[in-house]
Amino acid sequence: MNLTAQHVLIVGGTRGIGRATAAAARAAGARVTATGRSAASLANLPDGVAGLRLDFTDPASVAALADRLDGVDHLVLSASDAVAWGPFADLGEPALRAAFDAKFWGYWRVIRALAAKLSATGSVTLVTGAAARAALPGTSGLAAVNGALEAMARVLAVELAPRRVNTVSPGLTATEAYAGLPDEARAAMFAATAARLPAGRVGAPDDIAQVILLAMANPFLTGSTLDVDGGAHLAR
Ligand SMILES: NC(=O)c1ccc[n+]([C@@H]2O[C@H](COP(=O)([O-])OP(=O)(O)OC[C@H]3O[C@@H](n4cnc5c(N)ncnc54)[C@H](OP(=O)(O)O)[C@@H]3O)[C@@H](O)[C@H]2O)c1
DSSP: OOOTTOEEEEETOSSHHHHHHHHHHHHTTOEEEEEESSHHHHTTSOTTOEEEEOOTTSHHHHHHHHHHOSOEEEEEEOOOOOOOOSOTTTOOHHHHHHHIIIIIHHHHHHHHHHGGGEEEEEEEEEEOOTHHHHOOTTOHHHHHHHHHHHHHHHHHHHHTTTSEEEEEEEOSBOSGGGTTSOHHHHHHHHHHHHHHSTTSSOBOHHHHHHHHHHHHHOTTOOSOEEEESTTTTTOO
16 A cells, blocks of 8 residues: 555554554555654654644643644544443443543544544544444443444544545454553453454454555545454354
């Protein structure tokens, strides 16, 4: 894929899927800007990627980002913080509200602030998650947040046209998001998930990044959700 002369903005580019996407877009020739919340995390960006501070839970931070940018061809949203795991009966309202704040409202705020700066030939790619449609027990919170984004994105594909809007839906992907788990517990969770999946493995960040690049580059793709989840949306 060739993204030469394209400006790609990645929200959440300091780690995991976002960082892999920044590296892949750079390798495809794009000018890449990626965001993180701190100077320390921005020091971790791949070579040749410019960094900008953003905490998308803060409207002033989103407005400041929009002010700094002249124009963007491809906007990628790949960030979240609080995740609402757990059975429906146990998942309290504060945890679900925090999860919406840490992903849905952040994506919404950034797209609203940047829509006018997106080039007519550009795209928006929202990274959602297989939980949106896999109907796995314990994932009602994840399903709500990511399902809301997938539903909204299809409407945006019409409202923001000719700009293209797609969602990329990863399954379990080995990123720093799981760094808080003890090594043994993390390895056991990855192994158990891999054993359940038709693909027989969990995802690597670059598996997802390559599909995000496809969503940016293919001029006939809009309003679509691309599952890159090892078959999680099929397996039971
Ligand atoms: N990993 C998985 O198994 C998996 C599965 C399905 C879906 N997903 C989705 O894929 C996306 C990326 O996941 P990941 O595992 O790559 O995440 P990650 O490794 O935890 O990275 C999260 C990124 O989000 C940024 N971020 C967090 N809170 C933010 C905020 N308030 N404002 C702006 N940026 C913020 C972080 O930046 P700083 O810390 O530098 O500020 C970091 O760059 C997320 O939307 C996640 O829900 C992941």
